[in-house]
Amino acid sequence: MVIGEIVLCLRDLKKNYGTKEVLKGIDLTVHRGQIIGYIGPNGVGKSTTIKILLGLEGDFSGKVEIFGEEVTDKNIGYKRKIGYVPEIAELYDNLTAREYLTFVGELYGMDFQAADEKAHRLMKVFGLEEVYHSRIASYSKGMRQKVLIISSLLHNPDLLFLDEPLSGLDANSVMVFKEILAVLAAQGKTIFYSSHIMDVVEKISNRIILINDGKIVADGSFNELKAQNKEGTLEQIFNQLTGFNEYKALAEEFVAIVQEV
Amino acid sequence: MKNFQTLKFLDWFRRIFESFGIDYPVMRKILAVKLTMDGRRTPTIFNQQAKKKKKPEENGFIKSLGMYVLLSLFLIPIVIFGQNYLYQMSILFGIVMFLVMTSMISDFSNVLLDIKDKGILQTKPVGRKTISAAKTVHISIYLFFLTAAIAGAPIVAGTFKYGILFLLLSLIGLILVNLFIVVLTAIIYFFILRFFDGEKLKDIINYVQIGLSVSIAVGYQILARAFSFVDMKITFSPSWWQFIIPPIWFGAPFELFLGSHSNGYLVIFSLLALVVPVFAIVVYNRMMPSFERNLQKLTNNSGESKRKERRWKQWLTGVICQSNEEKVLFRFSDNMMRNEREFRLKVYPALGLSLVFPFIFMFNEIQMNSYAHLVSSKWYLGIYMSCLMIPNAVTMLKYSGKYKGAWIYKTAPIQSLAPLYSAALKVFIVNLFLPVYLILSIIFIGIFGIKVIPDLLVVFVTSVLYTVICSNYLKGTLPFSESFEDAQQSGGAKIMLALLLIAVFIGIHFAVTFIPFGVVIYFILLVVITIFAWKQAYKTIWNF
Numbered sequence: 003m004v005i006g007e008i009v010l011c012l013r014d015l016k017k018n019y020g021t022k023e024v025l026k027g028i029d030l031t032v033h034r035g036q037i038i039g040y041i042g043p044n045g046v047g048k049s050t051t052i053k054i055l056l057g058l059e060g061d062f063s064g065k066v067e068i069f070g071e072e073v074t075d076k077n078i079g080y081k082r083k084i085g086y087v088p089e090i091a092e093l094y095d096n097l098t099a100r101e102y103l104t105f106v107g108e109l110y111g112m113d114f115q116a117a118d119e120k121a122h123r124l125m126k127v128f129g130l131e132e133v134y135h136s137r138i139a140s141y142s143k144g145m146r147q148k149v150l151i152i153s154s155l156l157h158n159p160d161l162l163f164l165d166e167p168l169s170g171l172d173a174n175s176v177m178v179f180k181e182i183l184a185v186l187a188a189q190g191k192t193i194f195y196s197s198h199i200m201d202v203v204e205k206i207s208n209r210i211i212l213i214n215d216g217k218i219v220a221d222g223s224f225n226e227l228k229a230q231n232k233e234g235t236l237e238q239i240f241n242q243l244t245g246f247n248e249y250k251a252l253a254e255e256f257v258a259i260v261q262e263v
Numbered sequence: 264m265k266n267f268q269t270l271k272f273l274d275w276f277r278r279i280f281e282s283f284g285i286d287y288p289v290m291r292k293i294l295a296v297k298l299t300m301d302g303r304r305t306p307t308i309f310n311q312q313a314k315k316k317k318k319p320e321e322n323g324f325i326k327s328l329g330m331y332v333l334l335s336l337f338l339i340p341i342v343i344f345g346q347n348y349l350y351q352m353s354i355l356f357g358i359v360m361f362l363v364m365t366s367m368i369s370d371f372s373n374v375l376l377d378i379k380d381k382g383i384l385q386t387k388p389v390g391r392k393t394i395s396a397a398k399t400v401h402i403s404i405y406l407f408f409l410t411a412a413i414a415g416a417p418i419v420a421g422t423f424k425y426g427i428l429f430l431l432l433s434l435i436g437l438i439l440v441n442l443f444i445v446v447l448t449a450i451i452y453f454f455i456l457r458f459f460d461g462e463k464l465k466d467i468i469n470y471v472q473i474g475l476s477v478s479i480a481v482g483y484q485i486l487a488r489a490f491s492f493v494d495m496k497i498t499f500s501p502s503w504w505q506f507i508i509p510p511i512w513f514g515a516p517f518e519l520f521l522g523s524h525s526n527g528y529l530v531i532f533s534l535l536a537l538v539v540p541v542f543a544i545v546v547y548n549r550m551m552p553s554f555e556r557n558l559q560k561l562t563n564n565s566g567e568s569k570r571k572e573r574r575w576k577q578w579l580t581g582v583i584c585q586s587n588e589e590k591v592l593f594r595f596s597d598n599m600m601r602n603e604r605e606f607r608l609k610v611y612p613a614l615g616l617s618l619v620f621p622f623i624f625m626f627n628e629i630q631m632n633s634y635a636h637l638v639s640s641k642w643y644l645g646i647y648m649s650c651l652m653i654p655n656a657v658t659m660l661k662y663s664g665k666y667k668g669a670w671i672y673k674t675a676p677i678q679s680l681a682p683l684y685s686a687a688l689k690v691f692i693v694n695l696f697l698p699v700y701l702i703l704s705i706i707f708i709g710i711f712g713i714k715v716i717p718d719l720l721v722v723f724v725t726s727v728l729y730t731v732i733c734s735n736y737l738k739g740t741l742p743f744s745e746s747f748e749d750a751q752q753s754g755g756a757k758i759m760l761a762l763l764l765i766a767v768f769i770g771i772h773f774a775v776t777f778i779p780f781g782v783v784i785y786f787i788l789l790v791v792i793t794i795f796a797w798k799q800a801y802k803t804i805w806n807f
Contacts (some may be wrong), residue, residue: 056385056386057386058381058382058385058386060552075391078388078389078390080388081386081387081388082388084386088382088386090382092379092382092383093379093383094296094300094379094383096299096300096303097296097299097300101296101299105296106383106387108289108292109289109292109293109384109387109388109389110387110388111388137303
């Protein structure tokens with residue numbers, strides 16, 4: 003793989019919530035065209051990292067640079083080149099898809115007409131043309147997710163943050179979306195992909211970063227991780243690295259309680 | 264999205280916003296989206312198609328302003344009659360503050376406490392300044408309309424009487440009052456969020472909403488009567504304790520500039536009216552970042568909730584529920600009704616009103632005759648007024664904010680759903696009706712003496728019977744299974760019929776009081792009928 007320019011750079015990133023230390027010093031450099039699988043157990047600071055990168059969380063220590071610009075409260079220019087799919091489908095669902103998508107497009111500095119036309123065509127590709135003028139509140143979970151995906155890509159960003167982007171999508175849509183990611187990466191977009199579904203991360207990422215307890219505990223391609231840990235699947239590597247080996251005992255306990263009745 | 268008049272007006276001030284470093288076009292777009300959303304209610308999948316009639320989008324808030332305008336007409340006499348500016352204007356500002364504050368909490372909480380904004384707007388290339396400016400302008404637009412509705416009529420009337428200086432003082436005063444209220448509300452939220460979690464805050468907001476609707480309804484009754492009592496010639500001398508009553512600060516400038524006398528107190532009051540709001544804004548700006556951080560608590564409920572096992576309820580469940588299924592469903596309905604805020608919002612104001620209504624009628628009687636006359640009369644039948652809430656509350660039983668959870672009834676292995684109805688109605692009687700009834704009964708026994716106890720018992724059994732009759736409203740729909748969006752505000756003819764029925768019950772009760780032992784016989788008869796009706800309802804109304 004050709005190493006491109008540096009897109010994202012974290013130096014000794016630390017973050018506290020009160021007395022609780024969430025991030026304990028993250029160092030990370032991401033190059034253009036990479037698909038990063040960002041994984042880790044619940045509550046170890048995955049979402050916090052993404053929120054800091056997007057400027058949603060302040061009060062951190064260390065250096066954060068995106069496209070060579072330092073992330074601060076004042077600097078908002080870099081956000082123009084970023085797309086974001088949040089973990090929880092947060093959107094103004096009283097609006098129609100058209101109203102919401104054109105609004106987001108305009109916030110990114112697009113012209114209304116251009117945003118409208120582009121959004122309409124993208125909705126059509128996803129099979130949502132008929133509901134373009136309906137309120138998002140009436141959508142199913144998968145449809146909302148598609149709207150979120152469109153809203154993150156409408157302005158043709160260079161860097162994508164995806165937090166559990168496949169939730170609610172059916173198998174066919176998942177195939178389409180995975181292909182979209184592959185094509186985008188081939189064209190030099192950088193993708194930061196955070197998920198709990200290991201099979202998907204294993205397949206789509208060309209670099210996997212495992213975070214545990216506020217620190218990076220593994221960094222490399224899937225094959226590199228496999229070589230280091232002698233385990234078969236990413237799921238097993240994940241279990242091993244996060245020190246979790248009691249899944250069988252827990253499962254047995256669970257079933258035993260179920261059968262008591 | 265339509266082009267809002269308000270925003271067109273705002274365009275005049277474009278320069279001012281831009282001079283503060285705000286991206287005006289972006290702010291305008293955010294506001295347009297916000298106003299559009301305010302004009303809509305969240306539709307559900309089902310009525311998206313069904314209700315696609317050509318209904319122009321209306322902002323519910325703007326529509327509700329009519330009520331405030333009506334109320335404001337009552338305020339005109341306060342301003343015009345009398346000579347004591349301090350007294351009159353303090354009352355006016357007191358009422359304005361109360362209404363704006365309660366309305367602020369009940370209607371704008373979602374603006375102040377919005378956490379969606381953060382994820383959606385801050386991830387976009389939009390400056391913080393622009394976002395917070397949009398938020399501020401959004402609140403200001405509503406506050407402007409609200410204040411204009413409440414204070415408009417009295418201020419115009421006052422200007423005609425006292426001249427242009429009055430208008431000027433009022434405008435400045437109202438702006439300062441609004442600033443003060445916004446900051447005060449935010450600070451109150453700040454402290455609640457600091458010590459409690461989001462659920463507690465939502466509960467508090469809910470109770471304020473309930474209180475607001477009760478006090479506005481009662482306020483109409485009282486304000487309309489108040490003028491016969493109020494003596495406008497009252498002398499009102501400033502003293503130290505008035506420092507802690509904000510409306511008096513705002514009333515003071517009027518006395519100072521328009522009135523005949525001025526003294527040290529008035530000067531200090533007037534200064535407070537100016538300094539406190541400005542100071543509050545400074546504090547607010549300082550607190551804003553940590554306020555935003557605390558807002559995150561709204562989503563995650565960290566506080567472990569303690570569960571109180573209430574013995575008496577367990578005991579009661581055993582007594583009034585026959586089958587095991589009914590007991591289960593009783594507990595379930597109990598939890599649903601106590602926890603669901605939307606349900607409380609729809610039903611509790613009616614509870615408050617039914618506590619007050621019997622007395623409003625009795626006050627009329629006292630004014631016309633005398634208290635002694637009232638005690639010896641049959642006005643204790645006024646307690647039937649508390650039954651007026653039953654039809655409305657029973658209709659509400661079928662709605663729930665989380666109505667989609669109703670699939671559980673279908674998948675659970677329950678033979679008949681009839682116990683669900685009886686359980687829900689029993690919970691309604693125990694949790695909602697009984698407290699109102701008991702409070703009223705105690706007061707009535709205090710007024711009319713213990714001789715009315717048999718009559719009160721008759722009223723209770725009648726209400727139970729009445730509840731069963733009203734449960735016809737539930738026919739065909741399961742409790743907690745429909746969205747509140749579908750609720751028709753006025754049940755119309757059906758509710759009228761139910762109310763007429765109450766009149767019939769009062770008539771019968773009134774008649775039997777003339778027969779010796781009539782009340783006791785009537786009571787026994789009612790118990791038998793009620794038991795029979797409940798059994799019948801099991802077979803016919805609730806089982807389908």
